[in-house]
Amino acid sequence: MEIKKEVLDWVNSVADYTKPDKIHWMDGSDSEFNSIMEKMLKDGTMEKLNASYKNCYLHRSHQNDVARSEARTFICSETKEDAGPLNNWLPPAEGKTIYNKLFVGCMKNRTMYVIPYVMGPIDSPYSQAGVQVTDSPYVCVNLKIMTRIGKKAMEKIKSGFVRGIHATGSLNPEERYIMHFPSEKLIISINSNYGGNALLSKKCHALRIASTMAKSEGWLAEHMLILEVENPHGKKYYFAAAFPSASGKTNLAMINPPSEYSGWKARLIGDDIAWLHLGKDGRLYAINPEYGFFGVAPGTNEKTNPNAMETIKKNTLFTNVAVTKDGMPWWEGIEPVSEVTDWTGKKMDPKDGKAAHPNSRFTTPIIQYPHLSSHYEDPQGVPITAFIFGGRRESLIPLVCESFDWEHGVFMGATMGVEQTAAAEGKVGEIRRDPMAMRPFCAYHISDYFEHWLSFGKKSTQLPKIFYVNWFRKENGKFLWPGYGDNFRVLEWIIERCEGRGEAVKTPIGNVPQKDAIGGNVPNDAMEKLLHVDAGGWKREMEDVERFFSSLGRVPGPLKKRLEVIKKAL
Ligand code: OXD
Numbered sequence: 001m002e003i004k005k006e007v008l009d010w011v012n013s014v015a016d017y018t019k020p021d022k023i024h025w026m027d028g029s030d031s032e033f034n035s036i037m038e039k040m041l042k043d044g045t046m047e048k049l050n051a052s053y054k055n056c057y058l059h060r061s062h063q064n065d066v067a068r069s070e071a072r073t074f075i076c077s078e079t080k081e082d083a084g085p086l087n088n089w090l091p092p093a094e095g096k097t098i099y100n101k102l103f104v105g106c107m108k109n110r111t112m113y114v115i116p117y118v119m120g121p122i123d124s125p126y127s128q129a130g131v132q133v134t135d136s137p138y139v140c141v142n143l144k145i146m147t148r149i150g151k152k153a154m155e156k157i158k159s160g161f162v163r164g165i166h167a168t169g170s171l172n173p174e175e176r177y178i179m180h181f182p183s184e185k186l187i188i189s190i191n192s193n194y195g196g197n198a199l200l201s202k203k204c205h206a207l208r209i210a211s212t213m214a215k216s217e218g219w220l221a222e223h224m225l226i227l228e229v230e231n232p233h234g235k236k237y238y239f240a241a242a243f244p245s246a247s248g249k250t251n252l253a254m255i256n257p258p259s260e261y262s263g264w265k266a267r268l269i270g271d272d273i274a275w276l277h278l279g280k281d282g283r284l285y286a287i288n289p290e291y292g293f294f295g296v297a298p299g300t301n302e303k304t305n306p307n308a309m310e311t312i313k314k315n316t317l318f319t320n321v322a323v324t325k326d327g328m329p330w331w332e333g334i335e336p337v338s339e340v341t342d343w344t345g346k347k348m349d350p351k352d353g354k355a356a357h358p359n360s361r362f363t364t365p366i367i368q369y370p371h372l373s374s375h376y377e378d379p380q381g382v383p384i385t386a387f388i389f390g391g392r393r394e395s396l397i398p399l400v401c402e403s404f405d406w407e408h409g410v411f412m413g414a415t416m417g418v419e420q421t422a423a424a425e426g427k428v429g430e431i432r433r434d435p436m437a438m439r440p441f442c443a444y445h446i447s448d449y450f451e452h453w454l455s456f457g458k459k460s461t462q463l464p465k466i467f468y469v470n471w472f473r474k475e476n477g478k479f480l481w482p483g484y485g486d487n488f489r490v491l492e493w494i495i496e497r498c499e500g501r502g503e504a505v506k507t508p509i510g511n512v513p514q515k516d517a518i519g520g521n522v523p524n525d526a527m528e529k530l531l532h533v534d535a536g537g538w539k540r541e542m543e544d545v546e547r548f549f550s551s552l553g554r555v556p557g558p559l560k561k562r563l564e565v566i567k568k569a570l
């Protein structure tokens with residue numbers, strides 16, 4: 001592998017500071033993967049799973065280090081105003097002081113791995129190369145699955161590439177820092193070895209740093225799945241959909257059409273991140289920058305997500321799941337067993353509590369997915385037919401609602417929210433507004449992000465239509481809508497609307513289907529409730545949106561105007 005001078009100089013400057021024993025330049029080969037894995041099997045970082053899970057391993061993380069640490073994630077932009085009201089801000093100089101203090105000698109007696117990686121199809125003009133250095137072998141093997149690493153990546157590196165510095169450190173959560181310096185395209189992370197905190201290519205590069213690049217270069221970096229649907233005549237439609245965590249995003253990305261949809265196909269392009277560029281024809285084209293899934297394990301099973309279950313049978317890393325006596329990975333949602341070793345390493349009966357951590361994960365190659373779109377590696381990406389926004393809401397929000405126009409669609413995305421389910425982050429029942437599911441990932445002022453979205457309305461007349469869905473309506477504690485595969489019925493209605501067909505009822509908040517338009521095995525009265533627009537409830541919702549807008553300090557005029565229009569119509 002020919003190492004570029006700009007990369008070498010930078011790596012040496014980091015090594016001068018962190019003082020590793022050795023520097024290992026990753027070529028991305030399987031033999032390299034195996035030898036790093038060998039080391040981790042020896043020191044207990046990894047455990048081999050049952051041979052029926054070929055080439056699969058288990059890792060248990062530190063008990064203080066089990067999820068993305070939003071409170072310890074910082075945007076080090078020039079001013080606090082640049083970072084906006086939804087981000088933690090640190091002045092860049094303060095960020096550098098922290099780096100200087102915490103990173104001196106932090107890799108002593110350890111190997112520093114240098115990982116050149118590419119986000120996106122190797123030949124795509126929209127792909128980006130970056131380099132992460134890390135002292136964590138666990139990060140190395142995860143990154144080999146999640147991104148395209150090694151020689152090809154090194155060849156793609158251009159001057160000004162995105163740089164990530166990660167050190168495992170002490171894992172002390174109080175001294176944990178995940179810092180982003182957008183103007184330098186630099187990410188610095190210490191004291192975590194978990195997921196989005198440590199695999200810097202994913203949330204840190206492909207969303208946060210990319211969001212700032214997208215803003216200045218005129219494209220979109222979004223927290224969206226990408227799904228291909230083909231109808232029985234062979235016509236293809238593409239959906240890009242944003243949902244906050246725990247709102248069914250992975251399941252929608254991996255959906256199977258219900259059995260009576262003969263001839264219809266659903267294929268996956270991405271499950272978490274989409275980069276979207278305007279094509280010459282005015283349509284928005286999406287690529288998936290990632291090469292693997294980092295999916296939540298609990299709840300995944302043959303019924304809810306058979307495609308995920310098939311994907312993870314080989315070459316998969318499991319983190320913080322439980323394991324059965326014969327070495328099978330196990331979590332809540334899989335067939336009950338009497339005894340497991342839980343995610344902390346203790347023997348237990350799953351009846352006595354949760355054996356897998358609720359945020360336990362599988363890291364698995366996307367190319368193992370059984371219904372991968374043939375356009376997954378298309379350098380130009382796929383033309384998006386419709387954007388879908390949604391969040392988990394037990395009441396009020398209808399099953400599906402079509403926006404009147406681009407501005408209204410942006411309003412829907414900007415105001416989307418999820419109910420708080422755990423008391424920890426807010427009061428139960430309170431709505432957390434999570435614009436476009438980007439609240440934790442937009443690295444600049446959220447109002448400028450809204451402005452950026454609105455600007456596309458002036459650049460093209462061929463933009464995707466925008467819809468808002470909610471699979472989670474409940475009555476008396478029971479779901480009104482079956483969800484999962486049945487969500488495909490909603491996609492079919494969306495396709496009809498995009499084709500200028502399909503019946504709809506105009507309401508103050510958008511167009512909803514007529515009650516017989518969706519089909520499926522749902523009683524009439526339930527369907528009526530699912531599609532009902534309750535004016536009183538919506539007025540209160542708009543008051544809450546108004547409070548949210550005021551909390552942001554400034555909001556683009558067209559969104560404020562839209563709020564007034566809806567209030568009046570209600
Ligand atoms: C994720 C997340 O892990 O959004 O994808 O939290």
Ligand code: MN
Binds near residue numbers: 223272
């Ligand atoms: Mn995500």
